Amino acid sequence: MRLALLGCGTVGGEVVRLLHEQATDLAARIGAPLEIAGIAVRRVGRDRGNLPVDPALFTTDPLGLIKRDDVDVVVEVVGGIEPARSWLVEALRAGKSVVTANKALLAEDGATLHDAAAEGGADLYYEAAVAGAIPLLRPLRESLHGDRINRVTGIVNGTTNFILSAMDATGAGFAEALEEATELGYAEADPTADVEGFDAAAKAAILASLAFHTRVTAADVHREGITEVTAADVASAKAMGCTIKLLCIAARGVDAAGRETVSVRVHPAMIPLTHPLASVGDAFNAVFVEAEAAGQLMFYGRGAGGAPTASAVLGDVVAVARNRLAGARAASESAYADLSVRPMGEALTRYHISLDVADRPGVLESVAGVFARHEVSIATVRQGPAGGGPAGRGSEAELVIVTHVAPDAALAATVRELRGLEIVRSVASVLRVEGGA
Incomplete structure (x- = not known):
């Protein structure tokens, strides 16, 4: 079985190394040896250390490599939308199996790849696109195919989880924790894709597509990052027995007309310390799946x-190679449900709202009236002097309010009206609360 490897950076280099080190075992598992037919790179002469590969295999012509008759499997670890999409469509339509780690492409235009795979009768595998080494996507599309998945909640970005874990452990602010993450190599020089939630949103779209048999794209995912999370938010979460995580949440639901829908969102949220995801620290990932028959499952690593x-x-290469030797093909994309994606405003959630207010009689009654007008029920209220200073007439106080579950649109409208009240000096922070009653 001959492979065309597109890309030889951090991941591609490790693929080459593992292919070399495990050649005998991989051949035994597949029933035929794996050989690299060629490696497409931007610069052939770049120093790649002691990579165990013949330099003659490198080429700057990826399409030429893909079109070669002796290539059976194409492995893409370049990333980005184009030209990766064109390369993979070419391979799939020609009947060549594809293994990719390209989450951005799958989330933006996975439909084109799946259609090309169906047209060419080829396999398309992408376990590495979400949660690295954690076996997650194949269980969703194969092991749990006989079940009904209702909800998927996950921590799928290691950079943001490291930052939030550091803030929780040390009391540092976002900027300080990001600086530490960068120094340790957890954050890129430009961390935007991670800290603004783009990376997690792409992964959420892939997870939702598999879990709910519906084509979901990154554009369907409500996305918020962690740049506005403060040390005060983290401290407030601790006071509630919670911690803050950047979550991807995909869930089934029903719209106003009674039709089944899905909602997919990525945002920071408080979760109770008793939740299985609360203990996931450092740069680790974990995904919590709730299914009707299997119950609650957690994937961690x-x-x-x-x-x-x-x-x-x-792992994907072994699977597609075995299929190819057997003259078989894996199950095609399952998008039969074709559920509509519910807007964020209809998602049911809870809010934690911190308000700086005037410290005078009647303030709490006025604030509670705003919640009542938007039919949002208050679960708890904590009141104290702003900034921990002395209270007194004319000074400011802090109100921390946690709501019961309500539509996000009603909660957002409540916050907007609160910002306009004369007695509210500022809405210091707004965070969603997940995983509690």
């Missing part, structure tokens, strides 16, 4: 890095 991602890539 390293979600990024060259070796873990390469492990997932090679």
Whole structure:
């Protein structure tokens, strides 16, 4: 079985190394040896250390490599939308199996890849696109195919989880925790894709597509990052027996007309310390799946890095190679349900709202009236002097309010009206609360 490898960076280099180190075992598992037919790179002469590969295999012509008759499987670890989409469509339509780690492409235009795979009768595998080495996507599309999944909640970005874990452990602010993450190599020089939630949103779209048999794209995902999370938010969460995580949440629901829908969102949220995801620290990933028959399942492990991602890539390579030798093909995309994606305003959630208010009689009654007008029920209220200083007439006080479950649109409208009240000096923070009663 001959492979065309597109990309030889951190992940691609690890794929080459593992192919070399495990050649005998991989051949035994597949029933035929795996050989690299060629490696497409931007610069052939780049120093790649002691990579165990013949330099003659490198090429700057990926399409030429893909079109070669002796290539059976195409492995793509370049990333991005184009030209990766064109390369993979070419391979799939030609009947060549594809293994990719390209979450951005799958989330933006996975439909084109699946259609090309169906047209060419080829396999399309992408376990490495979400949560690195954690075996997650194949259980969703194969092991749980006989069940009904109702909800998927996950921590799928290691950079943001490291930052929030550091803030929780040390009391540092976002900027300080991001600086530490960058120094340790957990954050890129430009961390926007991670801290603004783009990376997690792409993964959420892939998870929702598999869990609910519906084509979901990154554009369908409500996305918020962690840049506005403060040390005060983290402290407030601790006071409630909670911690803050950047969550991807995909859930079934019913719209106003009684039709089944799905909602998919990524945002920071408080979760109780008793929740299984609360203890996931450092740069680890975890995904919590709730199914009707199987119940609650949790998948945990390293979600990024060259070796873990390469492990997932090679797992897919073994699967598609065995299929190819047997003259078989894996099950095609399952998008029969074709459920509509519910807007964020209809998602049911809870809010934690911190208000700086005037410290005078009647303030709490006025604030409660705003919640009542939007039919939002208050679960708890905590009141104290703003900033921990002395209270007194004319000074400011802090109100911390946690709501019961309500539509996000009603909660957002409540916050907007609160901002306009004369007695509200500022809405210091707004965070969603998940995983509690």
